[in-house]
Amino acid sequence: MTETSTATAAQPLGEKALASALTDRLTRGVTGAAATVTTTSPLDGRTLATLPQSTPADVEAAFDRARAAQREWARVPVKQRAALFLKLHDLMLDRQSEGLDIVQLETGKSRMHALEELMDGVGSTLYFARRAPRLLAPKRRAGALPLLTQTREGYHPKGVVTTITPWNYPLSLTMDVVPALLAGNAVVHKPDTQTALSSLWPRMLLLEAGLPADLWQVVIGDPADIGDTLIDNADFVCFTGSTAAGKAIATRAAATLTGCSLELGGKNPMLVLRDADIDATVTAAVRGCFANAGQLCVSIERVYVDREVYPRFVEAFGAKVRALPLGAAMEFTDGVGSLTSGKQLDRVRAHVADAVAAGAQVVAGGKARPDIGPYFYEPTVLTDVPSSAKLYREETFGPVVSVAPFDSEDEAVELANDTEYGLNAAVFSKDVKRARTVAARIQAGTVNINEGYAASYAAQDAPMGGMKQSGLGRRHGTAGLLKYVEPQNISAQHVLGFDPAFGRTAAQHADFLLKAMKAMKVLRIR
Known part of the structure; x- marks a missing residue:
């Protein structure tokens, strides 16, 4: 079912080499x-x-x-x-x-x-x-x-x-x-x-x-x-x-x-609901999974698809991924570049080999490409990944994604949340209102609708960060x-303070303060 990805050998750098x-x-x-x-x-x-x-x-x-x-x-x-x-x-x-x-x-x-x-x-x-x-x-x-x-x-x-x-x-x-x-x-x-x-x-x-x-x-x-x-x-x-x-x-x-x-870290899920536009979803999924060869904390590593459209999605997605060009020409071209280090290449190889040994099926990719460059690896799509495989739960951080079916939205949400991470997620549906309802149930700091990661990542006015084991605090916004x-509260008291005044006893002062609190609620001052 697999075929070799299009190869574009890394071009000689020539003038693009850094000047001393x-x-x-x-x-x-x-x-x-x-x-x-x-x-x-x-x-x-x-x-x-x-x-x-x-x-x-x-x-x-x-x-x-x-x-x-x-x-x-x-x-x-x-x-x-x-x-x-x-x-x-x-x-x-x-x-x-x-x-x-x-x-x-x-x-x-x-x-x-x-x-x-x-x-x-x-x-x-x-x-x-x-x-x-x-x-x-x-x-x-x-x-x-x-x-x-x-x-x-x-x-x-x-x-x-x-x-x-x-x-x-x-x-x-x-x-x-x-x-x-x-x-x-x-x-x-x-x-x-x-x-x-x-x-x-x-x-x-x-x-x-x-x-x-x-x-x-x-x-x-x-x-x-x-x-x-x-x-x-x-x-x-x-x-x-x-x-x-x-x-x-x-x-x-x-x-x-x-x-x-x-x-x-993250092990980011993508949910494809039954009414999703499959062609548009596949196009978005390719970028959402394989941008920077998958070396992106918010990229998608798990795709869950409604069983009714699952075969169609897998066929279309696999074909699109197999057609992706590999290479990193020093010019604007579509395609997938290199992993950044031998350590990342070793991790990707190990995760794919372990999953395949446990019964996973390779739909696209699955091989290193030293003929293109030392750390290139084909964009890879796997199905039938068992829960025992390392790739099922561990962050791969490479050009590898698993695809699995679901039978209900409740199951889809449960699968999405079945991770120690909670950084990013995606929901695809023609019904944006429905997708928002599903998105709100996912335990992730950012959730994109009909997009893998860029909509939330580029929303500078909104916070970005992780839930669960994906972090503390937020970037952006x-x-x-x-x-x-460090916020600092500087408060000045004028005319009257908090101590009894006008000859009131402590008890009278307390009664005055409590009545004042009731009055402020009624008058909506508080």
Whole structure:
């Protein structure tokens, strides 16, 4: 039933190889010089950069510089801070080819999927730059006693935020530093080593826009070497990565009562209801499952289809996936790029082999493609995956999806929720009202209707994050900014206080207060 996916060999990089002058400018922002590490492109193995490695002492020094710079930065009016990020927005668009080249060369993803990163980073920067002045402005709140108590809510920066970003979407997830900086904090940032240049690129542009360099410190190193120092010195931690690593960070941060925002793993389900437009659903499912070769925390790994339309869906989906081109040309083409590392390739191979050995059927793909590049793997569709298979519950994080039928909406919801994760989900139906009802029953931080992930992912004004083992806190929206500040209540009491007055006894004063509370309810003052 399977057939070989269309192959597009990775093109010679030629002019797209990174210029040494650009690499030098990017790596200038890294703290540390005692040791170095060399990174290579997953597309063809060529050397990309030699990066300084940071020691715990380097991390401590980065925090010292960041704290000194943050004290001055916090005094800068929010509108003035925001102006720098509006410039960054323009610079990222003006220099987009440079950024897309870096992302592709470091991750191996297709140019269209690299563009997704750029668009998300640009969009989130503009969103927060536009809204930060209003969201961070002091606000009047209802006081304890009408007219007599005047209450204001203000916001203090956390201080220095540790931001730890992964390799799969290194540019867009690096932009988590934007709301942290806008809120008046400094940042000590540890990007993944493999994709550090993609994280350093927006920093370089922001410094060109006028940001003081010490406000955004970058350190690179193995988590085993510098992880504890990053957590112990932080006033807040923003982490995107695996659930296991997130739990370790939360445990370490708990010792100092340091707050965390953790976006972690997912085993994201997609429900195809009986009335879904199958052709449109298949098209959306292909992107929802195989964007960035499935290396996306919100991508779909499980598809459940109403039994009545299940055969038609599997046939159409399998055919569409088998026709997908493989390759990562340095130009805009449709297709699926490379996995980013040998570790990810090994995990995908192991999950597929284990599922097939347990009885799963391969509808499409199922093979590595070293003829195209060292880490390419065919987009793969499996059916009849038993619950004993690792792929059934564990996050694969690769171009593999399982498809199974259901007999009722209740069963579909139960299957969707049968996971320790709760990051993203999707529901497909021509009846949007019906789909919303089903979506509200799914235990996931984001649920898309007639789309795999992009509708919620790109909705900058709404929060994004996970339930259950998929994390704590939210990115995007008001919550994505206010998590970086400490709210402060400043209340002033006028004319009358809370003690007995006008010669009243304590008992008379108590009676007055209780009657006042009743009156405020009746008058809807409270």
